[in-house]
Amino acid sequence: MSPVVPPAADPRAASFRDPAGFVYRREGVLYRQVQHSGREAYDRLMAGGLYDELVQAGLLVPHEEAPLSLAASEGAYKVLRPREVPFVSYPYEWCFSQLQDAAAATLEIQRRALARGFWLKDASAYNIQFLEGRPVLIDTLSLEPYPEGRPWVAYRQFCQHFLAPLALMSRTDVRLGQLLRVHLDGIPLDLASRLLPWRTRLSFSLGIHLHLQARVAARYADREVPRERIEGRMSRRALEALMDSLGSAVRRLRWRAGSTEWADYYAAGNNYAPESMADKERLVGGMIEEVRPRVVWDLGANTGRFSRLAAARGAFTVCWDADPSCVEENYLRTKRAGECNVLPLWTDLTNPSPPLGWAGAERLSLADRGGDVDLVLALGLVHHLAIGNNVPLPRVFDFLAGLGRAGIVEFVPKQDSQVKRMLSVRQDVFADYHREGFERALSARFRIERAVPIQGTCRTLYLVRRLGA
């Protein structure tokens, strides 16, 4: 799979914290440099069988060792060429079950590591990525020899990155997962504690790991504690009991995708008689075959019905949707079917993931991570942006042209029941929203290759190629 991370993006922007190593790109290829300070940890990881075990279990991204001459800077002990994930997603784009599976993978890695005398020196959710539908650790250097007797340095980080957002999504409101967009080092425990319902204090694991920890941390916030009170104070058995407790806390949290307007959209037979739906699928499938894309982004993917037409034709398909229930259902479907090339993600396209973090460059924006995808699907989407969010059509197509070289775009006219409903209680200020206006705006950025009506509906499908692409 070719990298979707654009060559222009410097991934070092996100890997400057760990002195043991960092990642960088050279001629478009991703490398990880292991510094001499990470030498012992790396050698023991490779020789002791833990690397092989984790890679075999699909929990760690595999790598090959590359010539040292490819190092990016001084102090290199090894240069690794890791297998690249096809798309780097962020925890604030994951649905509940994705975050829960990422948490479970982190704990499973920690369990296997401890059994071989290692542990995770950090538990950042950003170290987990989805590869072939499964969560994997991408930061090989997070594993280091377990220093007997020490408490887990990443305990608070695990609670902030995983347990707190999961608890908030499960027990307060699933939309609170978006707090991770503001708090890049995880949700502060005092904030989580305030936002969680009072009854969660009575839950054994949430009571301890979130509420009580938040109170104790506040008390010790500005105190200096002698090393003797920390070093050698925590037995391996106590550490394992802690991991066991975190595991059961994560597993017990549940969120059931509610029956939302969008999650039920297809089931309710909205706007489409079964024949029309079949016709639309046939048309979209045919257009995808014409483009023969390797990477597809389905914008407003709902539960991924049309994304799977692209995936079935061999394209790696990222499905974006603003409805967390749709993303959840889509993800659970990929898990059930063991689909390797479908990645459902959660974002509101009227406010897509921005660049975030240190110097605004640690986490890339949605558009910067796309690079230039082969095909963008915008099915049943444009009327939501143009009418639902008052974005002028030329700007909608500027946005689409910024994401991909080709597109399959659906025009939904004002006489369609969906648009009628949107306009029923508001003034129609969309004088240019008609077929000619749509085609005019579309033609400013794309060449229209085909325009095909969908049988039994008043909707039209366009296959378009970006001008100059």
Next chain:
Amino acid sequence: MERHILAYVDPGTGALLFQILIAGLLSVLVFFRNAARRVLGLFARPFLRIARRPCGETNPLRVAARQGSESPTNAP
């Protein structure tokens, strides 16, 4: 190898002290839970295998959990 007491991630003073306290308590609880399971298992074995966990689990989360509970983590 250089053994830094605290990793490059700030673990938080309160979180470390809290963890030492809580983990001690948790390991005692795990000890008693496992002891109780063994006793229950002793009585259950001839009749119903109630102490056994469900098998045929396909959810990777719960498979991991099951493997986890069979690990030395819970060994008394």
